[in-house]
Amino acid sequence: MTWRVLVTSRSFGKISDEPVNLLRENGIEVDFLTEPREEDVLKVIEKYDAMVVGNDKITRGILEKAKNLKIICKHGVGVDNIDLESAKEFRVTVTNVPSTNSDAVADLAFGLIIDLARRITATSYKVKNGKWEPLVGVDVHRKILGIIGLGAIGKKVAKRAIGFDMTVLAYDPYIDNLPDEISFVRLVSLEDVLKNADFLTIHTPLTDKTKGLIGEKEISIMKKGSFIINTAREGIVDESALYKYLQDGHLGGAGLDVVDKNSPVKDLLLSLDNVIILPHMGMYSKETINSVSMVCAQNIVKMFLGKPPDNIVV
Numbered sequence: 001m002t003w004r005v006l007v008t009s010r011s012f013g014k015i016s017d018e019p020v021n022l023l024r025e026n027g028i029e030v031d032f033l034t035e036p037r038e039e040d041v042l043k044v045i046e047k048y049d050a051m052v053v054g055n056d057k058i059t060r061g062i063l064e065k066a067k068n069l070k071i072i073c074k075h076g077v078g079v080d081n082i083d084l085e086s087a088k089e090f091r092v093t094v095t096n097v098p099s100t101n102s103d104a105v106a107d108l109a110f111g112l113i114i115d116l117a118r119r120i121t122a123t124s125y126k127v128k129n130g131k132w133e134p135l136v137g138v139d140v141h142r143k144i145l146g147i148i149g150l151g152a153i154g155k156k157v158a159k160r161a162i163g164f165d166m167t168v169l170a171y172d173p174y175i176d177n178l179p180d181e182i183s184f185v186r187l188v189s190l191e192d193v194l195k196n197a198d199f200l201t202i203h204t205p206l207t208d209k210t211k212g213l214i215g216e217k218e219i220s221i222m223k224k225g226s227f228i229i230n231t232a233r234e235g236i237v238d239e240s241a242l243y244k245y246l247q248d249g250h251l252g253g254a255g256l257d258v259v260d261k262n263s264p265v266k267d268l269l270l271s272l273d274n275v276i277i278l279p280h281m282g283m284y285s286k287e288t289i290n291s292v293s294m295v296c297a298q299n300i301v302k303m304f305l306g307k308p309p310d311n312i313v314v
Helices: 018-025 038-047 060-065 084-089 102-118 120-128 152-162 190-196 216-220 239-247 266-270 286-304
Strands: 003-007 028-032 050-053 071-074 093-095 144-148 167-171 199-202 226-230 251-256 275-277
Touching (some): 003 038, 018 286, 028 286, 038 060, 050 286, 071 286, 093 286, 102 120, 102 152, 102 226, 102 251, 102 275, 102 286, 144 190, 152 167, 167 190, 190 216, 216 239, 239 266, 266 275
Parallel strands (some): 003 028, 050 071, 144 199, 199 226, 226 251
C-alpha cells in the first residue's frame, strides 16, 4: 500500500531535502499545496493519508471529507489552528513538535527586547531615509524582565537574561517549583509581573484561559515606559488596548511576532515607530526549520510502519 502526504506548511523541507527524502525512501508519496485555502484543500484531501500543516486552518469540514487521513503533523508547536475535537471524533492522530523551536523563538524574543530598548529598527529606518539622527533608547542591563509562561521557551528567555544581569519575574499558574537551571527566577502573581516588569514577554499557548489575558486593565497597571513582547499567539494581547497605551505614551514600545491581520487597529499599530511587527517568524532559523521538518517526517514514517508517533496531542 502506498501512502500519500499532503504538505501545506510553507517551510517543510525548504532547508534541505532530508525530510522529503526520508518519506520517499519509505515508499510515501509527497505532494505540496502552496496556497492552502480551505476550498483548495477540500478538493484534494480525500486522496491523502497524512498531512504536514503550518498555520492554515484544519476545520471540521476538511476532517469530515478526509476519509483516508490518519495523521496530521503540525510543523511547529501551537495546534490552535486544528479542530482537535473533530480530529478526535474522526480518529485522526494529531502531533506537534514542542521544544525543538524553543531556542529560535527565545533568540527572537530577546532580540526584540534589545531592538526596542535601543530603537535599532526605528533608527535604521531613519538612516535609510537620509536622516542620520540617533534615537535615544534605554538600557536592558539590570532591568526587570517579566515572563508569562515558563515552558521551554520561557525558560530559555530567562537564561538569556542572565548575561544582562536582569531580575527575572515570572507568572505560570502550572508551575509550583522551579528547576535548578532557573532557580534565579522569582515566581510571582500576574499582577506583580505586570506592575514591576520593564520588559514583559509572553510565552503561553492560546487557550480559553489565555485569550485576552493582557487587556486594558492589565496594561494600565504596567510601568510607564515599559515594553510588551509577544512571540506566542495573537489573541493573548488585546491589540486595541495595546494601541491605546502605545499612542498615549504609557508603553515604551511593543514587539509583535503575532498580529491579528483582521484587527481594526492593525494599520494603526503598523504606523507607530515604537512598534516592531513581524510575520510570525519565531521558528524561522535554518537549524530549527530542518529539525522540525525531520520530526514531522519521522512521525509519518512511524505511523506508516504501525508504530506510535512522538508528541501526540490527540
